[in-house]
Amino acid sequence: MDxxxxxxxxxxxxxxxxGLGEAILQRFAEDGYRVVxxxxxGSEDANRSHLSAEADRTRVAQTLAATTGEEVPVITCDxxxxxxxxxxxxxVVDRFGRLDVLVNNAGIGFVMKHSREVTPTEWQLVLDVTLSGVFHCSQAAAGIMEKQGWGGRIxxxxxxxxxxxxxxxxxxxAAKHGVIGxxxxxxxxxxxxxxxxxxxxPNHVTTGLGSAQNAYFSKFFGISEAEYLEGMRERIPLxxxxxxxxxxxLCAFLASAEASFITGEAINVSGGEEMH
Ligand SMILES: NC(=O)c1ccc[n+]([C@@H]2O[C@H](COP(=O)([O-])OP(=O)(O)OC[C@H]3O[C@@H](n4cnc5c(N)ncnc54)[C@H](O)[C@@H]3O)[C@@H](O)[C@H]2O)c1
Known part of the structure; x- marks a missing residue:
């Protein structure tokens, strides 16, 4: 798809x-898109070990620029x-004069504890980033796409x-179920x-977030991380x-002309682990 x-x-x-965001932009860069x-x-944040730091963003932009052949902008946004x-x-509009695709990828997965121990602050943080963030970004992006008049992809x-x-x-x-709604x-x-x-x-991918989950759940099940990952591999049909x-x-396909009649779907990328 190009x-x-x-x-x-x-x-x-x-x-x-x-992260998944870097992989997604890498694919779009290979397909000829201008990527942002x-x-x-996250440098001042109490949860900064789970968040992007300036050096991280610069590294991602440089990797992508090696594919696009031009400078890749980094725009901080909460x-x-x-x-x-x-x-x-x-x-984005000032720089490029258009917006065609928004990928809502920001999410927080590091609050892992029994339901009875989740504090109101933790609950709100995860919902604010992982669900409300999707709403705010979609509303802003769709407003631009509607004015452009040629549609777009979220x-x-x-x-x-x-x-x-x-x-x-x-x-x-709860937040991710809400994203489907x-x-x-x-x-x-x-x-x-x-x-x-x-x-x-997607099901598990070993990103920064995915690694934190591997560490937590292998401990939770009382097994090594290697055993935890092996069990996962075993239960995935592929x-x-x-x-x-x-x-x-899948993102590249959904953004392409081939997917112009597909909307409102929630598509698994899980090697068959999740089938509904
Ligand atoms: N890795 C997996 O196993 C997996 C599986 C399914 C879905 N996902 C989802 O994929 C997405 C990317 O996750 P990832 O695994 O690449 O982890 P990641 O930690 O690399 O990516 C999450 C990103 O969200 C950013 N973020 C956090 N709070 C933010 C805020 N307030 N505003 C803007 N950005 C913020 C972080 O800085 C980070 O760069 C997430 O939505 C995650 O829930 C991941």
Whole structure:
């Protein structure tokens, strides 16, 4: 698929090397799109070990620039904050004069504990980033796409946790299930403007977030990380663990002309582990 020529794609939460956001933008860069890295500046945050730092964002942008052959902009944005989101898309339009694809990828998966121990602050944080952030960014991006008049694509990175429950993941599962609801409603609301809205539901990928989950759940089940990953590989019908490029391939398809009649869907990328 290489119908990206001159098109512009923004991916939130794409400023961590090895993350799904980087893999998604890498694929779009290979397909000829102009790509925009966006992420929170997590350097002052109490949770900074799980968030993008300036050096991370620069590294991701440099890797992508090696493919695009031109400078890749990095625009910091906290998806929880509507003013920050408005500023992000304002800068994109100032620079490129258009917006074709939004990938809502920012998410928080590091609050892992039994439901009875989740604090109101933790609950709110996960919901604010992982669910409300998708709403704020989609609203801002769709507003631009509607004015442009040629439609657009919104792709929401949900999760297997958008379809099934998992132990010790209450806020994350609730937020991701909510992302599917948002996807379906946005697909209806923006359909007449030629904007498709779909969700992508990967199972485990060993990113920064994925590694934190491996460490937590192997301890939770009382096994080594290697045993935990082996068990995962065994139960996946296709007998391998997913890669960022698997998710990126589906994003590329959903953004392409081939997918122009697909909207409101929540598609698994799980090697068959999740089938509904
Ligand atoms: N890795 C997996 O196993 C997996 C599986 C299914 C879905 N996902 C989803 O994929 C997406 C990417 O996750 P990842 O695994 O690449 O992890 P990651 O930690 O590399 O990416 C998450 C990104 O979100 C950013 N972020 C956090 N708070 C933010 C905020 N307020 N504003 C803007 N950005 C913010 C982080 O800085 C980080 O760069 C997430 O939505 C995650 O839930 C991941």
């Amino acid at each position: 119908d990206g020529k001159d098109k512009v794609v923004v991916c939130t939460g794409s400023g961590r090397p090895g 890295v966006s992420d929170i500046d 998806v929880r904050d509507p003013a920050s989101v408005t500023a992000l898309f304002g800068q 792709i929401n990175i949900a999760s297997q946790a958008a379809k099934s429950g998992f132990p010790h993941m209450a806020p994350y599962c 948002l996807t379906r409603t946005a697909a209806i609301d923006y359909g007449a403007s030629g904007i498709t809205v779909n969700a992508v539901c 007998k391998r663990i997913g890669l960022g490029s698997d998710t990126a391939s």
